[in-house]
Amino acid sequence: MAREARLIGPEEEKRFDAFVAGHPKGHFLQSYGWGEVKASTGWQPLRLVLEEEGRIIAAASLLKRRLPYINKAILYAPRGPVVDFHDPDLFSEILAAISRVARQEGAILLKIDPDIPESDRAVKELLQEKGFRLAARGTGFDGVQPRHVFRLDITPPLEELLANMHSKTRYNIRLAEKKGVVIKEDCTLEDLPVFYEILKETTLRDHFLVRSYNYFETMWREMVERGYAKLFLALYQGEAIAGTLAFIMGDKAWYLYGASSNRHRNVMPNYLLQWTMIRWAKEQGCTMYDFRGVPGDLDENNPLYGLYRFKKGFNGVFTEFVGEYDLVYSPFFYWLWQTAFPLYSHGFRRLLFWRKKARAAEE
Incomplete structure (x- = not known):
């Protein structure tokens, strides 16, 4: 049967996303909307589909970025391509x-x-056979996407999910409820600045960079309004004290920002x-x-071990x-x-971080 590969335009957005959402390896990072989010940061999204008799059988949302000083680019398919990696012929076609x-x-x-899990030797051998080379090897957050995550099967009843949690985790969930913490689930765009202010407070405390507010506005427009993301705020005595952004694609959900x-x-x-987002x-x-990234180094002396312990609970x-x-x-x-x-990128990011920290100290 004849197969055709082609780039698509915005008129096929819903068809593209329907395929991604329904595929076992579909991911929100491969959605049409996420490409629009990344377009606001200098990437150019290219959506490729491989069709058979008019039906999409594989796809890839490719992000293209021009490199500084040279007329060249890189292509990145975050958590992609969306294809059955255990079908070597199909993978070869989308790769070609x-x-x-x-x-x-x-x-x-x-x-x-x-x-693809690290234990899948067949896929690793296929990638090597096709000429791929392993790029990021660290045990922390060295790669573009986290290599280590916690994932929870949420098919059991809620009572069973709660019972299977660590006793301290269950205790803290009930403590928050007892103390009067209320989770606001019907957040609107008016709540986004509140979340962003808390996020800036978090980044200063934990020493990591945060993207501009405009980036989160774009994320709201391209993902929340498409139904692929949702904002949650925790209120205590009428004050917002914490917030999260969760993403959804098909039958999978991800905790992305906290x-x-x-x-x-x-x-x-x-x-x-977390319990509210799971429900x-x-x-x-x-x-x-998916609780997203945790360190691969599980030594208790690792500064990120607390994050691992929280999600593990x-x-x-x-x-x-x-x-x-x-x-x-x-x-x-x-x-x-x-x-x-x-070298260029590291120097620029460090300079940006210290400038932001200095401005925050002056406010």
């Missing part, structure tokens, strides 16, 4: 289609970080927020809830993915990108 796009766009590499104030942390709002995901028909399964793989189209420019560009 991506490579044609890469040549047209002057790309020096294709980066992927598929939703923020907590320095005030009233003793009433444990983050535990009740929400289950109500939406989801079967899996909900009884999710510690999951390690195969990691980032690069398919190199231009070895020389790839070497240049691997050596010179990281």
Whole structure:
């Protein structure tokens, strides 16, 4: 049967997302809307489909970015492509289609970080056979997407999910309720600045960068309004003290952004927020809830161990993915990108962080 690969436009957005949502390896990072979010940060989204008799059988949302100073680009398929990796012929076809796009766009590499467990030797062998090389090897948050996550099967009844949690986690959920923490689920765009202020407070406390408010406004427009994300706020005595952004695609949900104030942390709002999001995901028909990144280094002296312990308390399964793989189209420019560009990027990010911290101290 004849198969055709082609790039699509916005008129096929719903059809594209329907395929991604219904595929076992579909991910919100491969949605049409997420490409629009990344377009606000300098990436150009390209949506590719592979069809058979008019039916999509594989797809990829590709993010293209021009490299500084040279007329070249990189392609990145976050948690993609959306394809059955255990069908080598189908994977070869979508990969060949991506490579044609890469040549047209002057790309020096294709980066992927598929939703495939580290234990899947067959897929790792397939990637190596196709010329991919492992890119990120760290145990922390070295890659673009986290390599280690906690995932919770939420198909059991709520009572069973709660009973399976660590006793301290259950205690903290009930403590938050007893203390009067209320979760606001009907958030609107007017609540977004409140969440963002708490997020800025969190980043200063925990020493990481935060994107601009405009980025979150774009995320609201492209993901929340499409029904692929939802904002939750924890209120205590009428004050918002914590918040989260959850994402959904098909039968899967992800916890992506979390923020907590320095005030009233003793009433444990983050535990009740997670429990509320799990219940929400289950109500939406989801079967899996992803807590997102945790460190791969499980030493208790690791500064990120507290994050691991918090997420582990909900009884999710510690999951390690195969990691980032690069398919190199231009070895020389790839070497240049691997050596010179990281130095430029690291210096710029550090400068940006300290400028933001200085401005916050002046306010």
